[in-house]
Amino acid sequence: MQDFSTPVASSTGRSRSRSITVFIALMAFVLGAAVVGWASSRGYLSGVLPEPVVEETDVATLADTVVEPAQQAEEAGKPAPKATAAQMAALGSVEGRLALLEDRLSRIDFQTDAASGNAARAEGLLIAFAARRMIDRGEPLSYVADQLRLRFMNAQPRAVETIIAFSKNPVTIDELSARLEALSPELTVTESTQSLWDRATAEFSALFVVRRDSAALVSPSARIDRARVMLTARRIGNAIKEVERLPGAEAADTWIADAHRYEDVQRALDLLETTAMLEPSRLKDAEGHKVDQPSPLATPTQAVPPSVAGKPKG
Structure with a gap:
């Protein structure tokens, strides 16, 4: 009889050794992968592996790559080489960005100048309002006079002098009304108390006057009442005519004379307020610098309004 036990035992030993080898290789792979992942998470691989080289170019480098060969060719008497498409594209993108930055900076400067000019005009308008309030109250201008000289003297010197001179000897509406009331008996004098010359003059002038108003409307008391109403409405010119x-x-x-002075100072204040809003070049700010920014209220075809341009400026 033949013995088959030896071949079976040898084949079984081989299969076990092969399984052990595959297992060991698999474990080694898993262990290596784990080690690599751990080293990568810790950042150890960045010091071992080579870093990729990134080429950086700026405007000067790009310009040199295009300009220097052209200059060298001109010096050698040869035709300048043409720049590559990549170089021209890079230069175009950089120049475009620089142009955008310059445009943005110019817009910011313009907006800053506009804000500064509008602020100076607003401050000048507030100074004019403060001067009007003090004039109406009969108060001295004090520090407001200095601001009027600083901001408006170059644009409206005569108006500024009128306001400052009036503030030294002020007159108010209430004072004019009280004085008119006190003068009423003298203003309503009858013809019997007038001199011969005054009566003759009045009669001679009456020959050439067509009276369409009733006697009640032209009576002295009616004229005084109308003058009081005109003073209350600040229509100083009409009140003066009635008196x-x-x-x-x-x-x-x-x-x-005092009523005329009050009327003149009111016109001067109106002129300063208009100047603060519409004067194109001669208005100044708090530091004495000219306000070159045009007013937002001024139209492009009308730099100075007739109310400002028609007034004398000294």
């Missing part, structure tokens, strides 16, 4: 038509207007010469 000048009274029989005893000579007694109100001082009152008429």
